């Protein structure tokens with residue numbers, strides 16, 4: 407820092423000192439044009455239009471069209487007057503302002519003959535300007551030092567990140583292999599699990615089918631008894647015809663021939679033969695107990711319970727082949743039915759079907775062996791999922807690192823430190839948030855949701871100063887306007903901060919941001935100030 411200090415300040419002072427030296431020349435002539443005005447020699451207008459004796463320069467009469475013969479009087483309408491402003495910044499004013507009673511030049515030279523009392527304020531102005539320039543220079547110096555640190559850190563960080571990417575790449579290979587191995591373990595464990603679960607489910611389905619068959623048989627017995635009006639253990643054509651809903655062609659007349667066809671071509675059917683008949687009529691048959699309810703075709707009705715069917719022991723029903731024992735399930739059903747069997751028989755069939763499904767209950771728990779297989783497969787699934795999740799996380803991490811290591815963080819990587827940081831500024835209405843290289847948002851101060859003012863687009867400064875402006879685009883749509891976007895103008899500052907936010911045009915935001923990353927080398931600044939002072 408000491409070196410930077412030494413190089414800047416003397417130059418500043420030198421700059422002021424140079425303009426403080428007064429060189430003799432006609433009033434209102436700048437130093438750069440002094441050689442055109444030589445005492446005693448004819449003067450040629452600067453546009454070359456006329457040559458006049460030297461005593462007609464500043465004689466308060468305009469000779470030259472370009473006003474160059476009257477640099478120190480208001481005689482020419484288009485002339486310009488040069489204030490030397492020793493101690494401050496030289497400047498030009500239109501000649502018309504000479505002796506107009508208003509102090510324009512800080513050295514008071516424009517009011518030499520007007521009677522206006524103009525104090526010379528050049529030294530004071532010079533002092534103030536020097537102070538503010540020095541302040542700026544201080545900021546620039548400190549900021550520039552910080553910038554050097556930022557660059558060093560960013561470069562170290564970049565190296566570390568590149569190394570991390572390599573490390574992750576190696577890990578990724580291992581993790582991929584692990585995921586594949588665990589996938590095999592999982593699939594190997596899932597196969598017997600699937601089989602065992604399938605077996606269990608099949609047994610459950612079989613059991614339910616057996617229960618249904620048993621119920622169907624019980625209902626068949628009930629219907630047989632109901633149809634067998636004369637109790638001779640045969641269903642005759644007449645007995646069958648008493649159920650008009652069985653009319654095969656639904657023409658309103660259930661004929662003897664139709665009844666006979668249903669009985670399989672015979673005159674009467676005993677219990678064994680009725681089994682075949684039952685299959686054809688069960689969907690249409692309406693229990694007598696149910697009448698007179700209108701019943702849609704195709705619905706089933708409640709069978710008798712086992713206990714009830716057992717009472718009709720004179721009817722012999724051939725045993726069905728059945729491995730599973732549905733007793734337990736059926737007992738529950740019986741208990742419920744026994745409460746009020748009459749009511750049950752009278753229920754509309756649609757409700758009855760639903761009840762039948764509910765009565766099938768829930769699947770019994772898995773046996774120990776199946777449960778063990780399920781547990782083992784579940785564990786393998788969890789291990790596989792975890793490894794796969796790990797792989798995805800690693801991929802994300804790598805993507806982020808790659809994005810970070812390949813982004814344009816300035817010529818010396820000096821803006822890298824802003825990545826993954828956010829800076830806020832609260833105005834009277836909103837909290838604005840800038841997350842450099844990511845997004846800009848706006849949130850109402852007193853509640854309400856966040857609005858995107860754009861996501862990172864590109865560097866957008868003018869040529870040679872590209873890294874002074876950031877552009878964030880494609881924010882939330884603006885009602886009857888463009889998608890919101892934000893321009894961030896960056897200036898050198900010791901602090902990294904958002905210093906102002908405005909909305910110059912609806913949904914187009916402007917942020918001012920300071921960062922040491924934009925502080926210039928003080929030597930370059932010296933040159934700038936030097937040039938400035940030489941003006």
Ligand code: MAN
Pocket residue numbers: 848857884885909912913
């Ligand atoms: C919100 C804010 C404002 C914006 C209007 C446009 O109120 O995002 O900044 O001007 O919407 O409708």
